Amino acid sequence: MSAGAPQNRVVLGALLRKELRVELRSFSAVPAMSLFSVTTFVLFHFALQRNALSDDLASGVLWVTLLFAAVLGINRLFVADAEQGGFDGFLLSPADRSVLLYSKALTLLAYLLVLELVAVPAFALLLLGPALWPALPGLLVVLALGDAGIVVIGTLVGALAVRTSVRDLLGPMISLPLLVPVLLCAARAGAPVLGAGGAGALPLRWLVTLALYDLVFGLITFAVFDFLLED
């Protein structure tokens, strides 16, 4: 006697609730990511011996920091499932496999959003030369597209690395080269926005390239993800 196949919406909601609860009770990802980003800004200050960055340098430093903090989150994304609930519990149920992918992608996105809520103001406070407020709209667009890229690649690599014996090493090693194009496009798109002479226009070319990259790898992740879930 079994119930009918569960609705994707319901399953997604249940999985997201689980992610939220586990993260709020164990604090295994987001606090570390946020703290790490602030510490990295301090490191950059001392390494570059600058108080105020703008243009290319500002954009680059911001994105490198976000990327490294994101990698911490990618490492943690599947750990609770691999160690406790196990993918088995999900795989034994009649729920649609893709919903797991969506729930994990949305979770990583949530991690990144909270990270940026801390990192961007911290960056503006500690290292950014020009004012943040006028640059914000442009910056938000770049952050949105960059986050999409990190989510798409991070979910795939997180799932790939979690059930290996050296997951904390393989995660960054595999995801960072794949994220270089995201870094490249996002940093170049953000540079004029953080310009010393006032926020410039967004360079469309880099945004389009970034969006296309996100799309292509989004499709690839969607296509291959199921193969990572089997035993």
Added chain:
Amino acid sequence: MYGKRLRALALTTFAALTLTLVLAFFWAPNDANQGFLQKIFYLHVPLAIVTLCGFVYGGVAAIMHLRTRDSRWDMRSYVAIHLSLVFGVGVLVTGSIWAKGSWGVWWDWSEPTLVSFLLIMLLYATYQPLRFAIEDPERQARYASVFAITAGAFVPINFVIVRLSTAYLHPRVLGDISANLPGRFQVVFYLSLISIALLWITLWRYEMTSKHASAQLRALRRLLAGDEDDALPRRSAVPTLSVSVEGGRAGGTPGVGASR
């Protein structure tokens, strides 16, 4: 299965490579600007092209592996990728030598081919550690295939993006030279491309044959050892081929005490 025509292939490759070397050194004229050093180009660019095609083929074989679940496709993908990694080191080395000789620097960020290659090599260098870190052979093969597909898609996309990023820095493009080559240069270039492609294919087939033969040998050994073969295999990044041995059932018969 893979050993057929191997000798013919090897001889053809040897002949092609020799011919290329001879023509490159004695027939093709020296470049007016770069002189003798320009001849590295006959090695560097074909190596790059063949390496990239090798990685993409690794991705295609991985797709076939996931679709058919046949371990032979996984072996093909593995051999292709690890051979291309070796050739790729050659690309970076010859590219560096040429850069040093032509422009006085061992590395140049405005050279998109070299930059793309560095990135691709950094990615593919994780392939074997990834395989080695997964003990279950079936899962190892599956995860490696997922990686190979993702990385295989990354190769062309990455090239385009890096090229875009260096487009405004007056790239000193090594690869574009082939479009502007006069007669003799072109002949030698294409001959070199064919030779190096043949070299890759020959080495690939050699390695496939060798791995296949080892797998058959192990299957024979297990058949002879019967049920006493208890030793657990060492951890390995190399794919396992499920082969059946001619003339013997891999399954064997139920042991003593079976009552049904």
Added chain:
Amino acid sequence: MPRGRLEVATLAALELRGLTRHYGERLALADVSVDVEAGQTLAVLGPNGAGKTTLLRLLATLLRPHGGELQVLGHTLPAENWAVRGRIGLLGHEPLLYRELSARENLGLYGALHGLDGDERAGELLAAVAMERRADEPLRTLSRGMVQRVAVCRALLHDPELLLLDEPRANLDPAASELVEPLIGRASGRTRVIVSHDPAGVLAEADLVLGLVRGRVHVLAGAAELDAGALVELYR
């Protein structure tokens, strides 16, 4: 005997024919064939590395067969995996529960995954294993035995027809074992496959016994025909 009485064939709950699964170049399971009728209990015995867990995972649709045929609840696997998920309950070594969540929250999650409405069933099960009082505490504060009881609830939440049990009474004290018995024992009426390391104990509650050694079938007989002594041979 009334004439014309219909002989109704019992639908086999499990049909295995030459089931094979590799582990690299080795065979984890070789040529396993057995039929289990609905409501029957199959005991799977054998030393470590015999392939017992592999067999269980194959039946649970978590692994694909590499050879032979597998029919579970009338459906051919792996082609019809979707039709049997939701009708199988697995109770393995791992409880498959999130430690940061409470029993109720875990069961709520699994209920949603199985498309169940409401949480009455979860409440009933928790009461049946005497976990109601501590149903809202995070599992990491509970003992291993309590977590195992919650795992039993998880396995039964969707009222499965087929139960796959891997040493289900490990970690349970005698009192808990008694509580759990009507749910996962013979009296539950479900088809069961039990992996056990206790030949004598499992004979008492099994209809069929399958003995595996290194993936091969060494014993396959009705429980009534065997005695514990024959089974101990498997472990030599």
